Amino acid sequence: MAELDTSGGGGKKGGKVRTKKSNTKVDLTAMVDLAFLLITFFMLTTTLSKPIAMDIAKPDKDVKDETRLELRASQTMTILLGKNNKVAWYMGEAGKSAPEIQSFSQIRQTILDNKQKVKAATGKDIVMVIKPTDGASYQNFVDIMDELLITGIKTAPAIDDVNILDNEKAFMKQEGIL
Amino acid sequence: MSRAKVARKSTSIDMTAMCDVSFLLLTYFILSATAKQPDPLDVKIPSSTYKIKVPEKDISILTIGEGKVFFEVAGPDIKRATLEKMGEQYKISFTEEEKKRFSVIGSFGVPMQSLKQFIMMDSDGRKKSGVETGIPADSVNNQLADWLLQARKSVAELHSEGMRVSLKGDAKEEYPAIKKVIDILQKQKINKFSLITSAEGS
Numbered sequence: 001m002a003e004l005d006t007s008g009g010g011g012k013k014g015g016k017v018r019t020k021k022s023n024t025k026v027d028l029t030a031m032v033d034l035a036f037l038l039i040t041f042f043m044l045t046t047t048l049s050k051p052i053a054m055d056i057a058k059p060d061k062d063v064k065d066e067t068r069l070e071l072r073a074s075q076t077m078t079i080l081l082g083k084n085n086k087v088a089w090y091m092g093e094a095g096k097s098a099p100e101i102q103s104f105s106q107i108r109q110t111i112l113d114n115k116q117k118v119k120a121a122t123g124k125d126i127v128m129v130i131k132p133t134d135g136a137s138y139q140n141f142v143d144i145m146d147e148l149l150i151t152g153i154k155t156a157p158a159i160d161d162v163n164i165l166d167n168e169k170a171f172m173k174q175e176g177i178l
Numbered sequence: 179m180s181r182a183k184v185a186r187k188s189t190s191i192d193m194t195a196m197c198d199v200s201f202l203l204l205t206y207f208i209l210s211a212t213a214k215q216p217d218p219l220d221v222k223i224p225s226s227t228y229k230i231k232v233p234e235k236d237i238s239i240l241t242i243g244e245g246k247v248f249f250e251v252a253g254p255d256i257k258r259a260t261l262e263k264m265g266e267q268y269k270i271s272f273t274e275e276e277k278k279r280f281s282v283i284g285s286f287g288v289p290m291q292s293l294k295q296f297i298m299m300d301s302d303g304r305k306k307s308g309v310e311t312g313i314p315a316d317s318v319n320n321q322l323a324d325w326l327l328q329a330r331k332s333v334a335e336l337h338s339e340g341m342r343v344s345l346k347g348d349a350k351e352e353y354p355a356i357k358k359v360i361d362i363l364q365k366q367k368i369n370k371f372s373l374i375t376s377a378e379g380s
Contacts (some may be wrong), residue, residue, distance in 0.1 A: 028193030035200035042207035053232045053372035124257035142224040149225045
């Protein structure tokens, strides 16, 4: 197979008929090929199938004390997760600035832009509020958390699926993503 | 002038050593690969760029898909202790054999009432029987919360560690279904948990 015939032509000399000595060497090339293929397979499956954990911290639900931190409007970006893989985002207070509808591929750039703007304007880090609505899928939620990691948002995002404000709902209904 | 003759050499290489090495490695990888427990619920987990690996000990995994919730807690000793505690709570006594069989079952999703018959089935029967309807998790009959609580107690007693809770949800699952489970977790003051995702681009 992987061997070139290097014996010089078939110059058969007549004479005695000898019993042919059969070669004891086996061609192992195919076997090695197979073995390496299997090694590759097992190596990849053992390392790649390891699932990854994404740590999520949610605010405690029944905190009695009222020492809640107010978020500065100038520092806050709220992202609403809607259906059909769309998100709506706005800066600051709800209702004061019109939300914008975007897809998941565009939101990364938006987050980066807003992060820079906030940093330039206030000198502080941006605070993200994530509000998954009933229309969102689990995939959307994981995706947005992933985007926050990719864009390097260090402050813990506030995940709020309870207090979705009326004007947020109204806007999302109007745009057909709730 | 006669041309200089180039000695013809055989191009075949002795593959024996290479073959030995490759099979040695192959054996190692086969043995080190952990046999994957078949998942009763086929979920397609979303991908992310996070890098933290899921720990193998002191963890429970809630699989969520098709509106059902399946539960698994890692470690045969923890499984056994959890079953004993659940038996006490629900006034069901399990025999030694049942406990032993339960300690090797992976993810399961049966109500407490049919758990006994579920344990005694073989893995094929479990899939076919349709008994796996998910663990009841509504407000009247919240067995999932009990499983979680007992598993946490078992981990705390046996390993003196806090149990990590992780959610393994189907990517297409709607958020309210996930939220329902998260609410159960938060009722028990589990505010920190992890979502299981696959590595991006693999």
